[in-house]
Amino acid sequence: MSKALTADEAIVSCRNLWKVYGPDPHRYVSAHNAGVGALDGHTAAVRDLTFDVRPGEKLVVMGLSGSGKSTLIRCLTRLVEPTSGEVIIGGRDVTKMEPAELRGLRRDECSMVFQHFGLFGHRTVLQNAAYGLEIKGVSRKEREQRARDVLDTVGLSGWENRYPSELSGGMKQRVGLARALASDPQILFFDEPFSALDPLIRRDLQDELLRLAKDIKKTFIFITHDMAEALKLGDRIIIMKDGQIVQVGTPEEILLHPVDDYVRRFTADASRAHIVRVGTVASESKSISVETSAFDAVKVLDDSGNDSAIIVDSHGRPLGYINRSKLLSVGHNDPVGSLHVPVPIISSDRTLHDATNLVMDGNNPVAVIDSEGRLVGVVDTRLLLAALVDLPDHRKEFADLSR
Numbered sequence: 242m243s244k245a246l247t248a249d250e251a252i253v254s255c256r257n258l259w260k261v262y263g264p265d266p267h268r269y270v271s272a273h274n275a276g277v278g279a280l281d282g283h284t285a286a287v288r289d290l291t292f293d294v295r296p297g298e299k300l301v302v303m304g305l306s307g308s309g310k311s312t313l314i315r316c317l318t319r320l321v322e323p324t325s326g327e328v329i330i331g332g333r334d335v336t337k338m339e340p341a342e343l344r345g346l347r348r349d350e351c352s353m354v355f356q357h358f359g360l361f362g363h364r365t366v367l368q369n370a371a372y373g374l375e376i377k378g379v380s381r382k383e384r385e386q387r388a389r390d391v392l393d394t395v396g397l398s399g400w401e402n403r404y405p406s407e408l409s410g411g412m413k414q415r416v417g418l419a420r421a422l423a424s425d426p427q428i429l430f431f432d433e434p435f436s437a438l439d440p441l442i443r444r445d446l447q448d449e450l451l452r453l454a455k456d457i458k459k460t461f462i463f464i465t466h467d468m469a470e471a472l473k474l475g476d477r478i479i480i481m482k483d484g485q486i487v488q489v490g491t492p493e494e495i496l497l498h499p500v501d502d503y504v505r506r507f508t509a510d511a512s513r514a515h516i517v518r519v520g521t522v523a524s525e526s527k528s529i530s531v532e533t534s535a536f537d538a539v540k541v542l543d544d545s546g547n548d549s550a551i552i553v554d555s556h557g558r559p560l561g562y563i564n565r566s567k568l569l570s571v572g573h574n575d576p577v578g579s580l581h582v583p584v585p586i587i588s589s590d591r592t593l594h595d596a597t598n599l600v601m602d603g604n605n606p607v608a609v610i611d612s613e614g615r616l617v618g619v620v621d622t623r624l625l626l627a628a629l630v631d632l633p634d635h636r637k638e639f640a641d642l643s644r
């Protein structure tokens with residue numbers, strides 16, 4: 242599970258955030274805190290939410306209609322006034338900001354991209370993209386140059402002088418994105434920006450967003466009710482139900498360890514092959530240094546209860562694979578370095594899909610390495626298949642099978 246961040250590590254922190262609609266929202270929260278039950282006639286759209294967002298993170302908030310996503314994202318910049326709790330952005334409590342400071346926050350640090358584009362029909366694409374800068378008082382020349390740059394970034398060069406009515410839905414959303422990017426905010430909020438678009442356009446824009454996110458290193462807080470979109474875009478996903486957080490986790494954590502049936506139902510159709518990383522499912526492997534003699538290597542296998550091991554160099558980088566029968570067929574003093582067979586290697590951050598050919602092609606395990614090239618484990622056909630189908634704890638399952 243994702244651990245809580247300190248105030249310094251988070252760019253956005255929500256603490257015990259509530260938004261209650263009804264005649265006496267504060268009394269509703271007090272009643273809840275005092276444990277005296279819920280007051281009638283109220284809707285708690287956001288219920289006591291606490292979470293952090295890391296700088297540069299793509300955080301997706303996902304849930305069914307009515308689960309409180311829009312209310313939550315609007316509470317973060319007080320487009321909707323929270324009932325209680327704290328929202329810390331860049332070290333300052335947004336809930337305590339005076340109107341001028343709040344306007345500054347919205348203008349300079351946070352931008353929002355909406356589902357229904359929110360473009361001005363009487364302004365050109367260029368003027369729409371430059372709108373945020375105009376409000377900031379940036380000179381016409383400078384803002385138009387910047388707007389041209391961001392329009393180019395989102396693939397709209399050549400469309401600067403058109404009007405929104407001349408654009409397709411996907412293009413309108415690109416203008417919305419350009420407008421949000423133009424003022425160079427630290428945080429971008431997306432409220433279901435692609436849900437009104439056709440599936441193909443939607444996929445293009447998701448890919449575009451991922452490409453952008455790599456280049457521009459902004460923090461993204463993205464709302465969707467589409468799990469496939471959440472899994473594709475999110476570094477982490479918050480799953481909401483009835484105003485509460487049901488689960489927070491990386492796409493892999495959510496896919497492999499859904500906390501309940503509500504989450505499991507969302508993930509039932511997701512492609513594990515394209516989301517789960519090899520490093521997550523790799524099992525630990527015995528490693529033996531290349532200098533070790535065959536005799537000592539057998540002792541290592543005996544002690545560890547394994548029948549095979551990966552041979553590694555002095556830096557822990559995998560060189561090959563060796564098994565007990567091979568070790569027993571040679572002289573005691575032969576170094577294992579002369580005996581091993583080459584082992585296929587895959588990086589731990591590749592997906593199961595990437596690993597499939599390597600794993601299926603040979604009889605031996607595939608060595609999984611970290612970014613330094615060191616062995617972190619092995620993956621083989623059984624592990625791969627166990628991870629691809631819905632075994633609750635595939636590593637344990639593998640350990641049991643291999644006994």
Ligand SMILES: Nc1ncnc2c1ncn2[C@@H]1O[C@H](COP(=O)(O)OP(=O)(O)OP(=O)(O)O)[C@@H](O)[C@H]1O
Nearest residue numbers: 262284286304305306307308309310311312313466
């Ligand atoms: N202004 C309001 N007055 C009363 N209740 C509201 C108001 N706005 C939202 N709600 C209620 O708060 C709950 C959460 O709504 P919200 O729009 O945040 O959910 P959502 O997950 O964003 O849904 P959707 O995907 O349909 O936009 C719902 O029960 C909704 O009816």
